Each structure stands twice: as structure tokens, then as C-alpha cells.
Amino acid sequence: MEGLAGRIILVWGFKRAVLTILAGAIGVLALAPIGFFAAMFVSFTLLVWLMDGAAASPDSGYLGRLWPSFLTGWLFGFGYFVAGLWWLGHALMIDAEEFAWALPLALIGLPAVLAIFYGLATVIARLFWSDGMGRIAALALGFGLAEWLRSFAFTGFPWNAIGYGAMPVPLMMQSAHLIGTLGVTALAVFAFSAPALLGTRQGAIPGLSLAALLFAGHLGYGAYALSRPEAPVAAGPQPxxxxxxxxxxxxxxxxxxxxxxxxxxxxxxxxxxxxxxxxxxxxxxxxxxxxxxxxxxxxxxxxxxxxxxxxxxxxxxxxxxxxxxxxxxxxxxxxxxxxxxxxxxxxxxxxxxxxxxxxxxxxxxxxxxxxxxxxxxxxxxxxxxxxxxxxxxxxxxxxxxxxxxxxxxxxxxxxxxxxxxxxxxxxxxxxxxxxxxxxxxxxxxxxxxxxxxxxxxxxxxxxxxxxxxxxxxxxxxxxxxxxxxxxxxxxxxSATFSRSDASSRSTYFWLLLGALGLISLISRVGFISRMN
Structure with a gap:
């Protein structure tokens, strides 16, 4: 793993761009109709290593130092959205004489715009980037904020949020009842990114342990929720x-x-x-x-x-x-x-x-x-x-x-x-x-x-x-x-599951982001201290 990580970190130029787009596209295999959630582990492990190598010139200004990280996230998002949303072009071809001209906008333009959110995610992550578990917490923080922003900015389009890749079957959907899709997204990015720690060793034991605990909790709560009896049905005949x-x-x-x-x-x-x-x-x-x-x-x-x-x-x-x-x-x-x-x-x-x-x-x-x-x-x-x-x-x-x-x-x-x-x-x-x-x-x-x-x-x-x-x-x-x-x-x-309102899920989501931010900040401070 260390040798593979090293080669990916050092890849540059056109090969780097293609690999980053491919990393995003691989993640789509976790979405419906395939639902192969393990693909996200490959996708985000590659993204972490690519972020490790997203270095700017030492004499670059502040924005210049963030540009390689933004470009990495944008290319990753572009691959993800092209592979996940190419079918939108089908709607334009129903009346091809009228709308075929807009096909490039649907196939390329929309993914290019949506990818900006993932570019922002990696910029946020770069602000807290370190050499251990903190960097995957930073990436989870960035994607959590980016998906939250994507849910409402410019009318919103939260289709195919990363969290759906962690919820292909009912057993893996139940966590959304507690923390919502946005909360699942943030924790899923942390878990999906954890294998990258095997390539650099730094922080591998605590990072992989926490990721395994989160994944076990995700499955465990799912099994618990599915085993619980339904809430009482209202009296009278059901339609x-x-x-x-x-x-x-x-x-x-x-x-x-x-x-x-x-x-x-x-x-x-x-x-x-x-x-x-x-x-x-x-x-x-x-x-x-x-x-x-x-x-x-x-x-x-x-x-x-x-x-x-x-x-x-x-x-x-x-x-x-x-x-x-x-x-x-x-x-x-x-x-x-x-x-x-x-x-x-x-x-x-x-x-x-x-x-x-x-x-x-x-x-x-x-x-x-x-x-x-x-x-x-x-x-x-x-x-x-x-x-x-x-x-x-x-x-x-x-x-x-x-x-x-x-x-x-x-x-x-x-x-x-x-x-x-x-x-x-x-x-x-x-x-x-x-x-x-x-x-x-x-x-x-x-x-x-x-x-x-x-x-x-x-x-x-x-x-x-x-x-x-x-x-x-x-x-x-x-x-x-x-x-x-x-x-x-x-x-x-009319049987329901125990109700949890949107405000409680929102509270849990922000608490999770706060915890991820704290881990990222502590790791970043420790990283800077070691560098000095």
C-alpha cells in the first residue's frame, strides 16, 4: 500500500487529471442501480492520496496555494457527476430537434458546475490538512459542508449526495433517521477515506479503528432499528x-x-x-x-x-x-x-x-x-x-x-x-x-x-x-x-417509526461537523508543531 500511495501522490500533469476524474467516477458504482458501496472506499482512498500530492509552489500566494486542492476536488467531482448524471441527456433527446443543442450543457456543463462544490470541499480540507487521521476528518468536514451547501444553493440539487453510497439497502439506511443524509455523508466520507491511512501509516491505528467503529455502529443501528416493533397503528380500518x-x-x-x-x-x-x-x-x-x-x-x-x-x-x-x-x-x-x-x-x-x-x-x-x-x-x-x-x-x-x-x-x-x-x-x-x-x-x-x-x-x-x-x-x-x-x-x-424531527437531525449534523473540525484542528496544530 505504501508503494502504491507514493506513486499516486507523485503522479503529475495529464495522468494526475485523468486519475482524479476516474477516482470520482468509480464512486458512482456505489449508487443505484448497482449499489456496490465498497467502490467508495477505492474512490476516497485515491482522493486522499491525490490531495497529499496537491502541492503548490512555495512562492505562491494564499489563493495560489489552495488552487491545486480546489482543482483536485473539482476534477474528482466532475468525474463523479458525469458518471452519475449522464442520463439527464435523455430528457433532451425526447424532442431532439428542439433541444439537442443543449446536450453538452447537460452532460458536461451541469457536472462542471456541481463539481465546484467538491472543489470547495477539498479547499476546506486543505485548510486543516495534516499527515495523519486529521486529514480524513478534514475531508469529511469539507464534504459535509459542501453537500449541505449543495442542498439549497442556487435552488439546490442534492441528487446523489455521497451518503447515498453508504445506504444501498434498508439495513444501511436507518442511520439517516438519526442524523439525516447529510450526517451520514460526513461520517461516510471519514470511513471511506480511512484505508488511505494504510498507505502512509501515520495515524493508521486510531483512524482505522474509529472508521471501523463508525461502520459497525452504522450496521448495528440498522439491525436494531429493523428489529424494533412498529409504532401502534391508528384505530379503525386501514384504506x-x-x-x-x-x-x-x-x-x-x-x-x-x-x-x-x-x-x-x-x-x-x-x-x-x-x-x-x-x-x-x-x-x-x-x-x-x-x-x-x-x-x-x-x-x-x-x-x-x-x-x-x-x-x-x-x-x-x-x-x-x-x-x-x-x-x-x-x-x-x-x-x-x-x-x-x-x-x-x-x-x-x-x-x-x-x-x-x-x-x-x-x-x-x-x-x-x-x-x-x-x-x-x-x-x-x-x-x-x-x-x-x-x-x-x-x-x-x-x-x-x-x-x-x-x-x-x-x-x-x-x-x-x-x-x-x-x-x-x-x-x-x-x-x-x-x-x-x-x-x-x-x-x-x-x-x-x-x-x-x-x-x-x-x-x-x-x-x-x-x-x-x-x-x-x-x-x-x-x-x-x-x-x-x-x-x-x-x-x-399508518404504522410509523419513532419520529425524529428535522431540527434534531440538523443539530446532530452540526455537532458531527464540530467534532470532525475539532479532530482536524488538533491534528493540524500538532502537525505544524512537528514541522517547526
């Missing part, structure tokens, strides 16, 4: 919920009115299929994001068709576009919404999307980009508007659902205090934009981790999948496989 997965290709949703009518009828047909194996008729039926392919409030026949399809006591929850009239002479506002429709065809509830996708659902700095001829990917005049707040969806039987549309479920800041009153999380999405790529699998894993964080069961309806019922510990109860047309019924248990 049977049907998730509909129509598996409609995204290009078909952009065709003629006749095609859109056929899509609507397909959803209705799947909704009225008899329950499998003599099961009970569903009380609640859930359709995915934008399942209703027209403005339902302008189509009274559609509401009549729903009323004809449902029994009087059934409820339909469906993704749709909602239009809001802004008065004479003003263009309407459009919202990506969820409607609750009763068996008589009446809309009895709705919730609008709060966190929109930049360049997908709205244009940031719209006047500037429109002058350049850049439009939204979603065909909607003026794009979507964001809701000011989120509304719980209340069912007639008293069940309250916390609604999250598409990628809202990966944002910790989208969980308002109202979630404490919810009996389950509802996530509707249309991952058909991403085709048969890792994207839908990554999205599903992150949704399951959110269920674990908040100790709530998850109802997830996705157009092409993966649709599933997930319990409060991230275990898939039943579902429909990716790209399969069908439905699945399940009795929704």
Missing part, C-alpha cells in the same frame, strides 16, 4: 390503496389530442381492474405526475368519466396541470399539481409543486434566456409557477398525506412542520423523461431514504416506475417493476 403505473413513453404524451385521450383512458382502465387474488377493492387510487394529459377543469367530460369509473366512496389522487385564471387580459398561471377527486367527479383537494426544476419547468432569469432563444423543456406557455406553500392532502377517512412531486422528495428543506401530521408521504413522478437509465433507480433509492428519515410509509406512483409501497424503514412492501404497465394494491398501514 386499501392502488398505485397505477401506465408506463407511457414521454414522446407519446406530447402527441395529438387523440393520443392524450387514449392515455387518459389507459389510466382509467388500470384503475378499474379487479383486485388480484381476490383482494379488496381499493379505497384510494393514485396516478403519477401529470397523468391527466389536459386541463381537467376545462374538460367536464373527463370529470364525468372519472365519476363513471369510480364508486361513490372511492378517491382518485392524480397528477395534473392546474391553471389559475389571473383576470381579464392576463395570461393564466400554470401549476404542476396533484388533484384529489371523489367518486362523484368533484375536486375535493389539491396541492401544487413548490420546488420547480430550473430550465425544465421554469426559466431562471427568463428575459435573458428568452433573448437567447432558450425555452423550457416542458411545453407550457411561460413555464410553471411555484406554489408559495405546500398543502397536506386530507382523505375522507381522516388520513393525511404529505405530497411531494417528482424530485421534491430529495430536498430536506421541502419538509415543512406539517409532515408531523401526515400518516404517509405521497410521491408522484414522471421518470419517463429519463428512459431506461440509472436515473429512475437513483430517484427511487433517495425517496426510500426520505421515508426512513421521517419515519413515515411512502406511496410512490411513477409513470414508468419504480412505483411501490415502502414502509417507514425503507423496505419495499410491494410494487411494479420499472417500465412495466400495471398496478399494485396494498393496505396502507
Amino acid at each position: 386499501v390503496v392502488r398505485i397505477v403505473q401506465p408506463a407511457i413513453d414521454q414522446s407519446d404524451k406530447m402527441d395529438s389530442a387523440a393520443d392524450r385521450e387514449a392515455i387518459f383512458e389507459k389510466h382509467l382502465s388500470l384503475s378499474v381492474q379487479p383486485a388480484k387474488q381476490g383482494g379488496k377493492r381499493p379505497d384510494i387510487i393514485v396516478w403519477p405526475e401529470t397523468a391527466i394529459p389536459f386541463l381537467i377543469t376545462d374538460n367536464k367530460d373527463a370529470l364525468s368519466r372519472i365519476a363513471d369509473t369510480l364508486d361513490d366512496d372511492q378517491i382518485l389522487i392524480a397528477g395534473a396541470v392546474r391553471a389559475e385564471d389571473m383576470g381579464p387580459g392576463a395570461a393564466p398561471r400554470y401549476y404542476n399539481s396533484i388533484y384529489v377527486i371523489d367518486g362523484r367527479g368533484q375536486i375535493i383537494g389539491a396541492s401544487d409543486k413548490v420546488h420547480l426544476v430550473p430550465f425544465g419547468e421554469y426559466l431562471p432569469f427568463e428575459p435573458f434566456f428568452r433573448r437567447l432563444g432558450i425555452e423550457n423543456i416542458v411545453e407550457m406557455p411561460g413555464g410553471f409557477s411555484a406554489a408559495a406553500s405546500r398543502s397536506l392532502l386530507s382523505m375522507p377517512n381522516g388520513l393525511k398525506l404529505y405530497p411531494l412531486i417528482c424530485y421534491e422528495i430529495i430536498f430536506p428543506n421541502e419538509m415543512s412542520p406539517q409532515i408531523a401530521d401526515a400518516g404517509a408521504i405521497l410521491n408522484v413522478t414522471n421518470d419517463a423523461w429519463f428512459g431506461d437509465t440509472p436515473g429512475p433507480y437513483q430517484h427511487f433509492l433517495q425517496a426510500r431514504v426520505t421515508a426512513v428519515e421521517y419515519g413515515l410509509p411512502l406511496i410512490r406512483s411513477a409513470n414508468t416506475g419504480i412505483s411501490a409501497f415502502v414502509d417507514a424503514r425503507g423496505r419495499v412492501i410491494s410494487g411494479v417493476d420499472f417500465n412495466q404497465q400495471g398496478f399494485v394494491d396494498a393496505t396502507l398501514s
Whole structure:
């Protein structure tokens, strides 16, 4: 190991750049759909050694001395995000004539921007860098802060946070309930980086011991949490919920009115299929994001068709576009919404999307980009508007659902205090934009981790999948496989895991960063003393 570490530390120039990008790309093997978490040990061990060799010229100024570390982190992040997000280009190719020009921005531009956060992580680490265990604590501190910043800066995009690589299965998800995904990320980077200590020997015994203890605690708490009995279920009958997965290709949703009518009828047909194996008729039926392919409030026949399809006591929850009239002479506002429709065809509830996708659902700095001829990917005049707040969806039987549309479920800041009153999380999405790529699998894993964080069961309806019922510990109860047309019924248990609110997880996260910072600082001071 010492010989290998020495060669990597001394590698320079083009070879160093390629190796750093490769180190980041290797880490993606830990993410869904592969879930080979051991790849992260290779990835971060290489990063530590590359950071050891990220030396600047002695006569460089302050920023100049930090530049090699920033570049190392940026190259690492660039490899990680290119390998982990290349599938975003699939959405642009659905309407290739209009958006193929933007493919380099999705494949190269976005990863280049996101990699800046990892460049900042390694700069923070460099400020505390030493020659022992302290440097992997510094790296964990840097990545913890960088992922926290990435969760909200410039609207946020916390997709594929490093911590997800340490949570491929329910046994390894439970720590998120205590310290959140950000806390898991910080500790995971420490553990993933620990093998690098074998290459330099300095601090190997305490560093590897602490990393082993953290990893054992991660698995041990997972086993403990999965063995605990569920919280008591509320009294009374539990509703049977049907998730509909129509598996409609995204290009078909952009065709003629006749095609859109056929899509609507397909959803209705799947909704009225008899329950499998003599099961009970569903009380609640859930359709995915934008399942209703027209403005339902302008189509009274559609509401009549729903009323004809449902029994009087059934409820339909469906993704749709909602239009809001802004008065004479003003263009309407459009919202990506969820409607609750009763068996008589009446809309009895709705919730609008709060966190929109930049360049997908709205244009940031719209006047500037429109002058350049850049439009939204979603065909909607003026794009979507964001809701000011989120509304719980209340069912007639008293069940309250916390609604999250598409990628809202990966944002910790989208969980308002109202979630404490919810009996389950509802996530509707249309991952058909991403085709048969890792994207839908990554999205599903992150949704399951959110269920674990908040100790709530998850109802997830996705157009092409993966649709599933997930319990409060991230275990898939039943579902429909990716790209399969069908439905699945399940009795929704309101059983939850012990609740832990976001404020306590945030407190634990900052305490962890404080501990990592203290280890880094003590090691740095000792390192400087030895150098003098």
C-alpha cells in the first residue's frame, strides 16, 4: 500500500487529471442501480492520496496555494457527476430537434458546475490538512459542508449526495433517521477515506479503528432499528390503496389530442381492474405526475368519466396541470399539481409543486434566456409557477398525506412542520423523461431514504416506475417493476417509526461537523508543531 500511495501522490500533469476524474467516477458504482458501496472506499482512498500530492509552489500566494486542492476536488467531482448524471441527456433527446443543442450543457456543463462544490470541499480540507487521521476528518468536514451547501444553493440539487453510497439497502439506511443524509455523508466520507491511512501509516491505528467503529455502529443501528416493533397503528380500518403505473413513453404524451385521450383512458382502465387474488377493492387510487394529459377543469367530460369509473366512496389522487385564471387580459398561471377527486367527479383537494426544476419547468432569469432563444423543456406557455406553500392532502377517512412531486422528495428543506401530521408521504413522478437509465433507480433509492428519515410509509406512483409501497424503514412492501404497465394494491398501514424531527437531525449534523473540525484542528496544530 505504501508503494502504491507514493506513486499516486507523485503522479503529475495529464495522468494526475485523468486519475482524479476516474477516482470520482468509480464512486458512482456505489449508487443505484448497482449499489456496490465498497467502490467508495477505492474512490476516497485515491482522493486522499491525490490531495497529499496537491502541492503548490512555495512562492505562491494564499489563493495560489489552495488552487491545486480546489482543482483536485473539482476534477474528482466532475468525474463523479458525469458518471452519475449522464442520463439527464435523455430528457433532451425526447424532442431532439428542439433541444439537442443543449446536450453538452447537460452532460458536461451541469457536472462542471456541481463539481465546484467538491472543489470547495477539498479547499476546506486543505485548510486543516495534516499527515495523519486529521486529514480524513478534514475531508469529511469539507464534504459535509459542501453537500449541505449543495442542498439549497442556487435552488439546490442534492441528487446523489455521497451518503447515498453508504445506504444501498434498508439495513444501511436507518442511520439517516438519526442524523439525516447529510450526517451520514460526513461520517461516510471519514470511513471511506480511512484505508488511505494504510498507505502512509501515520495515524493508521486510531483512524482505522474509529472508521471501523463508525461502520459497525452504522450496521448495528440498522439491525436494531429493523428489529424494533412498529409504532401502534391508528384505530379503525386501514384504506386499501392502488398505485397505477401506465408506463407511457414521454414522446407519446406530447402527441395529438387523440393520443392524450387514449392515455387518459389507459389510466382509467388500470384503475378499474379487479383486485388480484381476490383482494379488496381499493379505497384510494393514485396516478403519477401529470397523468391527466389536459386541463381537467376545462374538460367536464373527463370529470364525468372519472365519476363513471369510480364508486361513490372511492378517491382518485392524480397528477395534473392546474391553471389559475389571473383576470381579464392576463395570461393564466400554470401549476404542476396533484388533484384529489371523489367518486362523484368533484375536486375535493389539491396541492401544487413548490420546488420547480430550473430550465425544465421554469426559466431562471427568463428575459435573458428568452433573448437567447432558450425555452423550457416542458411545453407550457411561460413555464410553471411555484406554489408559495405546500398543502397536506386530507382523505375522507381522516388520513393525511404529505405530497411531494417528482424530485421534491430529495430536498430536506421541502419538509415543512406539517409532515408531523401526515400518516404517509405521497410521491408522484414522471421518470419517463429519463428512459431506461440509472436515473429512475437513483430517484427511487433517495425517496426510500426520505421515508426512513421521517419515519413515515411512502406511496410512490411513477409513470414508468419504480412505483411501490415502502414502509417507514425503507423496505419495499410491494410494487411494479420499472417500465412495466400495471398496478399494485396494498393496505396502507399508518404504522410509523419513532419520529425524529428535522431540527434534531440538523443539530446532530452540526455537532458531527464540530467534532470532525475539532479532530482536524488538533491534528493540524500538532502537525505544524512537528514541522517547526
